[in-house]
Amino acid sequence: MSQRDAKPVRAWSMTVRVPVEPVEAAMEADASDAASRTSALGVRGPLFGVAAQRREDGLRWRVTVEVTHGCPQQARDDLNSLLWFRAKDDARDRAERRALLAAVARLESERVDELTVAGTRYRVVRADEYAGLDAHGDIERPRPTDAQHGTLDWDRATSRPKIDEGLVLDPDAPVTPAQAAERLALRSLAYTGSRFPEHVRADAHRALHTHPDVLLLPATFAVVQRSDRSWTPGSALHATAHDARKTLDFSLTWWEPRNRGLIPMDAGMAADARTLTAEGADPAAAELAVYAEAADRLRAGHLDEIEVLGTVHRIGRIRRLLRWGPDGPEGPRPSDVDSHDPGPIHPALDEDGTVHFADEGADE
Numbered sequence: 001m002s003q004r005d006a007k008p009v010r011a012w013s014m015t016v017r018v019p020v021e022p023v024e025a026a027m028e029a030d031a032s033d034a035a036s037r038t039s040a041l042g043v044r045g046p047l048f049g050v051a052a053q054r055r056e057d058g059l060r061w062r063v064t065v066e067v068t069h070g071c072p073q074q075a076r077d078d079l080n081s082l083l084w085f086r087a088k089d090d091a092r093d094r095a096e097r098r099a100l101l102a103a104v105a106r107l108e109s110e111r112v113d114e115l116t117v118a119g120t121r122y123r124v125v126r127a128d129e130y131a132g133l134d135a136h137g138d139i140e141r142p143r144p145t146d147a148q149h150g151t152l153d154w155d156r157a158t159s160r161p162k163i164d165e166g167l168v169l170d171p172d173a174p175v176t177p178a179q180a181a182e183r184l185a186l187r188s189l190a191y192t193g194s195r196f197p198e199h200v201r202a203d204a205h206r207a208l209h210t211h212p213d214v215l216l217l218p219a220t221f222a223v224v225q226r227s228d229r230s231w232t233p234g235s236a237l238h239a240t241a242h243d244a245r246k247t248l249d250f251s252l253t254w255w256e257p258r259n260r261g262l263i264p265m266d267a268g269m270a271a272d273a274r275t276l277t278a279e280g281a282d283p284a285a286a287e288l289a290v291y292a293e294a295a296d297r298l299r300a301g302h303l304d305e306i307e308v309l310g311t312v313h314r315i316g317r318i319r320r321l322l323r324w325g326p327d328g329p330e331g332p333r334p335s336d337v338d339s340h341d342p343g344p345i346h347p348a349l350d351e352d353g354t355v356h357f358a359d360e361g362a363d364e
Contacts, residue, residue: 014183017174024176027145031178034140038132042139042231043191046336047129047320048075050082051169051329053121059171061328066164067127067217067320068237072113073338075124077345080107083117084346087353094351101349108344113331125329126336127217127322128189139224139231139316141304142241146219146317152242154249154299161239169215171324179216186214186321203333211323211330223248224316237318244315245298252295252308262288 019025049067053060065078087100096118103117113124132140149161175183190204221244223234234251238244253272257263262284263271273291287309294308305314323330348356 014180015172015174016177016180019176023145027143028176028178030143030145031176031182034132034143035178035181037134038140039135040133040137041189042131042133043189044129044131044233046333047127048072048332048336049125049127049164050075050079051123051125053123053328054119059328061123061125061169063125063164063167063169064122066162067125067322068163068220071339072124072126072332072336073111073340073342076107076112076342079122079124080104080342080345083107084349088349088355091353097349097353098351101351104346104349108342111338111342123329124331125322126332127320129318129320130189131316131318137229137231139314142221142315142317146221146241148240148242152302154246156246156250160243160246163220163237163239164218165239167218169322169324169329171213171215183214183216186216187212189214189321197335200335203335207323207330207333211325213324214321215324215329217320217322220318220320222316222318223251224314226312226314227310231314231316234313241304241315241317242302245302245304248306248313248315249295249298252291252298252306252313256308257284257288257291260287262291 019028047067048069048071049063050065051061052064053062064082065075069075069078083100084104087097087104091097091100099118103115106112106115115122134140188208190208191201196204218239220237220239221241222237223244224231225234226232235244235247238247253274254269257273257276258265258267263273263276273288273295277285277289277292290309294306297303298306305312307313347358350356
């Protein structure tokens with residue numbers, strides 16, 4: 001073990017700061033109200049991203065790949081791309097580019113969960129995705145004080161804020177009383193129950209000792225659906241509740257009509273429930289009108305829940321926790337499963353920064 005790897009044993013304490021600024025105080029009140037309504041937690045499973053640390057960062061790590069990926073290899077692939085483009089566009093000299101490309105080569109052939117390149121340490125990190133459930137098993141909705149970015153427009157071309165952009169993971173950052181209570185309550189969170197295989201449960205309980213503290217990542221938002229008694233995911237994660245609403249609007253007007261056979265899959269992008277209902281051009285216009293009307297209500301009221309043809313669509317407030325140990329954030333566990341093998345993602349790049357495509361030199 002190197003001197004850098006030899007970490008001092010630290011006491012897992014927190015600095016609690018009572019918010020006095022009005023906005024912070026309102027957020028704290030919202031968090032306390034939500035805690036009082038929460039009867040259980042619904043844990044979906046792990047998410048993965050990448051964090052980076054330089055020597056001058058101390059105990060802090062910076063998120064460089066958002067912690068939203070469903071398996072470690074997806075996070076490794078994003079790190080591969082990040083380092084490849086850094087070699088192509090930002091390397092200061094050949095030596096730095098060679099170091100970056102050596103790291104890319106490893107990521108193309110190995111399941112690498114940690115490496116150091118040009119003075120920066122990169123680690124694939126693991127978080128657990130969960131949501132608060134009330135006494136009826138319903139998933140928590142967005143809170144009034146959840147952050148919004150920019151105007152609440154419905155233009156699909158508008159750029160959306162990125163999850164975890166600029167996020168710094170700092171185990172010593174002050175927390176509010178509600179945040180401290182949640183962190184303390186979640187330190188003992190581990191997978192239980194027969195739906196988790198024995199080796200998965202064993203890894204989860206081992207993590208309680210190797211990474212005894214937890215950090216709470218910023219809340220995310222997703223569309224969830226219920227057609228019987230259980231909730232199922234209906235979208236990817238989003239940085240704001242309104243971005244999830246925009247995804248639900250697209251689903252109601254474009255995807256669901258195609259999924260139900262009301263609009264042909266090969267119809268153009270402009271064909272949706274609104275346009276076809278207005279034109280009266282589809283034999284299923286009555287059912288399309290239901291979707292169009294629901295989407296209009298969603299927009300008019302900026303709703304967080306709407307029922308359409310027996311299915312409840314809700315904007316769920318999805319939370320994430322990351323376990324923390326003496327050497328920082330937890331990485332993938334042995335029981336975490338990859339969806340695919342590592343492999344090349346980008347064309348070959350030489351130490352001068354020239355891109356070489358596979359068909360170079362072939363006859364036209």
